[in-house]
Amino acid sequence: xxxxxxxxxNKTNVKEQAKAAQKASKELAILNxxxxxxxxxxxxxxxxEQASFILNxxxxxxxxxxxxxxxxAFMDRLSLTEERIADFAEGLRQVAGQDDPVGETVSEWTLxxxxxxxxxxxxxxxxxxxxxxxxxxxxxxTGLALKxxxxxxxxxxxxxxxxxxxxxxxxxxxxxxxSIPADAAQLIATTDRKASSEMFTMKEHIDVLIPRGGGxxxxxxxxxxxxxxxxxxxxxxxxxxxxxxxxxxxxxxxxNAKTDRPAVCNAAxxxxxxxxxxxxxxxxxxxxxxxxxxxxxxxxxxxxxFADAVPASEKDWAEEFLGLSIAIKTVESTExxxxxxxxxxxxxxxxxVTEDAATAEVxxxxxxxxxxxxxASTRFTDGSALGFGAEIGISTQKLHARGPMGLPxxxxxxxxxxxxxxxx
Amino acid sequence: xxxxxxxxxNKTNVKEQAKAAQKASKELAILNxxxxxxxxxxxxxxxxEQASFILNxxxxxxxxxxxxxxxxAFMDRLSLTEERIADFAEGLRQVAGQDDPVGETVSEWTLxxxxxxxxxxxxxxxxxxxxxxxxxxxxxxTGLALKxxxxxxxxxxxxxxxxxxxxxxxxxxxxxxxSIPADAAQLIATTDRKASSEMFTMKEHIDVLIPRGGGxxxxxxxxxxxxxxxxxxxxxxxxxxxxxxxxxxxxxxxxNAKTDRPAVCNAAxxxxxxxxxxxxxxxxxxxxxxxxxxxxxxxxxxxxxFADAVPASEKDWAEEFLGLSIAIKTVESTExxxxxxxxxxxxxxxxxVTEDAATAEVxxxxxxxxxxxxxASTRFTDGSALGFGAEIGISTQKLHARGPMGLPxxxxxxxxxxxxxxxx
Numbered sequence: 131x132x133x134x135x136x137x138x139x140n141k142t143n144v145k146e147q148a149k150a151a152q153k154a155s156k157e158l159a160i161l162n163x164x165x166x167x168x169x170x171x172x173x174x175x176x177x178x179e180q181a182s183f184i185l186n187x188x189x190x191x192x193x194x195x196x197x198x199x200x201x202x203a204f205m206d207r208l209s210l211t212e213e214r215i216a217d218f219a220e221g222l223r224q225v226a227g228q229d230d231p232v233g234e235t236v237s238e239w240t241l242x243x244x245x246x247x248x249x250x251x252x253x254x255x256x257x258x259x260x261x262x263x264x265x266x267x268x269x270x271x272t273g274l275a276l277k278x279x280x281x282x283x284x285x286x287x288x289x290x291x292x293x294x295x296x297x298x299x300x301x302x303x304x305x306x307x308x309s310i311p312a313d314a315a316q317l318i319a320t321t322d323r324k325a326s327s328e329m330f331t332m333k334e335h336i337d338v339l340i341p342r343g344g345g346x347x348x349x350x351x352x353x354x355x356x357x358x359x360x361x362x363x364x365x366x367x368x369x370x371x372x373x374x375x376x377x378x379x380x381x382x383x384x385x386n387a388k389t390d391r392p393a394v395c396n397a398a399x400x401x402x403x404x405x406x407x408x409x410x411x412x413x414x415x416x417x418x419x420x421x422x423x424x425x426x427x428x429x430x431x432x433x434x435x436f437a438d439a440v441p442a443s444e445k446d447w448a449e450e451f452l453g454l455s456i457a458i459k460t461v462e463s464t465e466x467x468x469x470x471x472x473x474x475x476x477x478x479x480x481x482x483v484t485e486d487a488a489t490a491e492v493x494x495x496x497x498x499x500x501x502x503x504x505x506a507s508t509r510f511t512d513g514s515a516l517g518f519g520a521e522i523g524i525s526t527q528k529l530h531a532r533g534p535m536g537l538p539x540x541x542x543x544x545x546x547x548x549x550x551x552x553x554x
Numbered sequence: 555x556x557x558x559x560x561x562x563x564n565k566t567n568v569k570e571q572a573k574a575a576q577k578a579s580k581e582l583a584i585l586n587x588x589x590x591x592x593x594x595x596x597x598x599x600x601x602x603e604q605a606s607f608i609l610n611x612x613x614x615x616x617x618x619x620x621x622x623x624x625x626x627a628f629m630d631r632l633s634l635t636e637e638r639i640a641d642f643a644e645g646l647r648q649v650a651g652q653d654d655p656v657g658e659t660v661s662e663w664t665l666x667x668x669x670x671x672x673x674x675x676x677x678x679x680x681x682x683x684x685x686x687x688x689x690x691x692x693x694x695x696t697g698l699a700l701k702x703x704x705x706x707x708x709x710x711x712x713x714x715x716x717x718x719x720x721x722x723x724x725x726x727x728x729x730x731x732x733s734i735p736a737d738a739a740q741l742i743a744t745t746d747r748k749a750s751s752e753m754f755t756m757k758e759h760i761d762v763l764i765p766r767g768g769g770x771x772x773x774x775x776x777x778x779x780x781x782x783x784x785x786x787x788x789x790x791x792x793x794x795x796x797x798x799x800x801x802x803x804x805x806x807x808x809x810n811a812k813t814d815r816p817a818v819c820n821a822a823x824x825x826x827x828x829x830x831x832x833x834x835x836x837x838x839x840x841x842x843x844x845x846x847x848x849x850x851x852x853x854x855x856x857x858x859x860f861a862d863a864v865p866a867s868e869k870d871w872a873e874e875f876l877g878l879s880i881a882i883k884t885v886e887s888t889e890x891x892x893x894x895x896x897x898x899x900x901x902x903x904x905x906x907v908t909e910d911a912a913t914a915e916v917x918x919x920x921x922x923x924x925x926x927x928x929x930a931s932t933r934f935t936d937g938s939a940l941g942f943g944a945e946i947g948i949s950t951q952k953l954h955a956r957g958p959m960g961l962p963x964x965x966x967x968x969x970x971x972x973x974x975x976x977x978x
Binding site: 495 | 580583584663665669671676678679761762776777780782783784800802803806807810811814914918919920922923924925926927928929930931933934935939940941951952953954956957966967968969970971972973974975976977978
C-alpha cells in the first residue's frame with residue numbers, strides 16, 4: 131500500500147497533510163534561490179524520466195472519461211502525451227529562471243529614535259489550490275509555489291485523479307533528492323468532495339486558497355471559505371467599438387478576442403457597438419462574423435437589423451459563451467457602453483476601439499476591471515503574454531493581486547525592526 | 555423627519571445606501587488630489603463648527619450608557635469633548651497632508667509588439683467599515699477612505715448610534731460644499747445587527763469589509779462574509795528574553811510593551827524567558843513586575859519559583875489579557891520560544907531581546923508575523939509610530955496588506971494597455 135493510498139483511507143488526512151505542508155513550509159521559507167532552482171531542475175528531469183509511468187496512469191483517467199462519455203474538449207484537456215510532459219518540465223525550468231521575490235526589501239527607513247524598519251518580502255506559507263480537470267495545474271502550481279517559498283496542498287478534480295496522483299508521486303520522489311522537504315507538495319488524493327470543504331476553513335494550516343476552474347467552483351470556494359481566497363478567472367469581457375473606431379482595427383481585435391481561444395477567460399463575449407459606426411459598417415461586420423462561424427445574440431436593434439441574429443437573453447449578457455457565439459449590444463454613447471459593462475462585466479478585461487483619444491481616456495479611467503485596453507485585444511491578459519512568465523491564475527478581485535498573478539502574488543511582507551532598546 | 559430617520563425605517567436601506575455609495579465612488583475615483591484635500595479641510599471646519607450639536611447627541615449615548623451601567627473604560631471611549639472633536643478635525647487635516655496614492659504608475663513597460671502596459675493605482679471602490687463603540691472611527695475611516703478615492707459605508711456600534719448619526723450628518727452637510735458627492739459617506743443608522751450581516755454578502759456593491767473591534771466581532775465578519783475582508787487587530791504579542799538579553803533593555807521593553815497601553819493590540823501578553831537568564835535575574839524581574847502592579851500567570855517552573863504566580867491556563871497562553879496581567883513561559887532554547895509563538899501567536903507583533911546577532915537573525919526570519927522586533931518594543935506597530943500617518947487598522951492577515959494600513963492599503967491596481975490594433 132503506497133503512502134497516498136493510506137492517506138485516502140485515513141479520514142483525517144486533509145488536516146494531517148495540511149499540517150505536514152505547513153511544517154515543510156517553514157523550512158522552505160528560508161531556503162535560498164539557488165537551492166530552490168536546483169530543486170525545480172531536478173523535478174523537471176524526474177517528470178521526463180517518469181513520463182511512461184505518468185502516461186500509464188493518465189490512461190486510467192482517459193478510460194474512465196470514455197466510459198462516462200466526457201466531451202471531446204474535456205478529454206483533450208485531460209489527455210497527456212510525452213510532449214505535454216516535456217512541456218511541464220520545460221515550464222518548471224522556466225519558473226526556475228524567473229526572479230525570486232522572497233527576501234526583497236520592499237522599503238526601509240530609520241526612525242528618529244534610531245530604530246531601523248525593513249519591510250521584507252516573505253512567502254505566504256501554505257497555498258491551497260482547488261482545481262478542475264487539467265493535470266498541468268498540478269505541475270505549474272507546484273513549481274510556482276515552491277519557487278516563491280510556499281508549500282502547496284493540491285485538490286484536483288476527480289476525473290484526473292490517477293494522473294494527479296502519478297504526477298505528485300514523481301514530484302515527491304524528486305523532492306527527496308533536493309533541499310526542499312517532500313511534504314512541501316501534497317495532493318489530497320481522494321475523490322470525496324468533502325475534502326475540499328475541509329480545506330475551506332483550515333485557517334490554522336492554510337494561508338490562502340486559489341480556486342481555478344468554472345464559475346460554480348469559484349463561487350463555492352468564495353461563499354464557503356473562511357481561509358482568504360484569491361479569486362481567479364471568470365471573464366465576461368466586452369469589446370466596445372466606438373463611433374470613431376477604425377474599421378480594420380475593430381474587426382481584427384474583435385475576431386482575435388472572440389475566436390483565437392473562445393473557451394478561455396480573456397476571450398470576448400459581448401460586442402458593444404456605437405450605432406453611428408454600425409450604420410456605416412453593418413454589412414461588413416455581419417459578413418466577417420459569418421465567415422468566422424460566429425452566431426449573434428443581439429439586442430432589439432440588432433435582431434431587427436441583422437439577417438441571422440437571435441434575441442440575447444439576460445444570461446447571454448451576464449455569462450460567458452465560451453464558444454463561437456457573441457452578444458451584440460448597440461449604444462448611442464460611450465457612457466451607455468460603460469454602464470453596460472458596469473452592470474454585466476466581471477472586472478476581468480475590457481477593451482475600447484477608437485481613434486478618439488479623449489473617449490479612450492474616459493473609458494480607460496472609468497472602467498473598473500483588472501485590465502483595460504485601448505485598441506488592443508483582451509487576449510493579452512495573461513502572464514506570459516504580458517511578460518511576467520508563468521502565472522498561477524488571473525485575479526478578478528481587487529485585494530492583494532489584480533490581473534495575472536506571477537510569483538510576487540504568492541508572497542506577503544513582514545516588517546522587521548531592529549533597535550537597541552527603543553520603547554514608546 | 556430627517557433623511558437618516560427615514561433610512562432607518564426603510565427595510566431595504568442597507569442595499570440602497572451601498573448602491574448610492576457605489577454610484578458616488580465612481581465620481582470620487584476620478585477626482586484629483588487637490589479637490590479631495592479641499593474637501594477634507596471643509597469637513598474639518600464643519601466638525602469644529604458643529605461641535606455643540608455633536609456633543610448634545612453624544613450626551614444621549616452617554617446617558618444610555620450610564621443607564622446600562624457600562625464600564626468606565628467603555629464610557630471613556632464613548633465620551634466626546636470639544637477637544638476630542640478638535641482632534642478629529644486635526645486628524646482630517648493630517649490625512650489631507652498624506653500623499654495620495656491614486657493615479658501612481660506602479661510599473662510600466664512596452665511589449666515587443668508595441669503595446670504599452672501601465673499598471674496604475676486606483677481606489678478599491680466602496681469600503682464597508684464595521685466597528686464598535688469609538689465614534690472617532692467614524693471620522694478617521696471616512697477621512698482615509700475619501701482621500702484614497704473610496705466611498706465608505708459605516709456600521710458603528712449601537713451604543714454610539716446618536717454620536718455617529720450626528721457626525722455623519724455633519725460630514726454629509728460638509729460634503730455638499732465640496733466636489734465629493736455627499737453619498738460617498740454613508741452610515742447604516744440602525745441598531746439592528748442584521749444590517750451588518752446584509753453587508754457581509756453585498757459583493758455587488760461593497761468591495762472590501764474592514765472590521766475593527768474585539769475578537770468576536772472580527773471572527774463573525776471573517777466567518778460570515780463573502781465580501782473580501784481586511785482582517786485587523788487581535789494581538790497576542792510575545793516578548794522573548796533570550797539568555798543573552800541585556801537586563802536593562804529587557805526590562806524597559808517588557809514594561810513598556812506591557813504597561814504603556816495594556817488594552818491595545820500591540821501590547822505584550824506573554825513573556826517567554828530563557829531559563830539561563832531567569833536564573834540570573836529572577837529577583838529583579840519579580841520586583842519590577844510587582845512595582846508595576848503586573849500579576850503573573852506562569853508555567854510550572856514559574857509557579858514554583860515566583861512568590862505570587864498563579865498557573866497559566868490554556869486561555870492565558872492563547873488570548874489577550876488587555877490589562878495588567880502577563881503570562882510567563884520558560885524555555886531552554888530559542889527554538890522552543892519560536893514553537894510557542896507559532897502555536898499561540900496571532901501573527902501581529904513579536905519581539906526578541908538579545909545581544910546575540912545570530913540568535914536574533916534566526917528569530918526574525920523564522921517568526922511568522924506582521925512585525926518582528928529585535929531589541930525594541932512591540933508598541934511601535936502603529937501607523938503613526940512608524941511614520942505612515944493615520945492608519946485604518948493593523949492587518950494581521952497576509953493577503954493585500956500586512957501590518958499598519960495607511961492610504962495605499964485602500965487602493966488596488968489596474969493594468970491599462972494602449973495599442974494600435976495589436977492582436978495575439
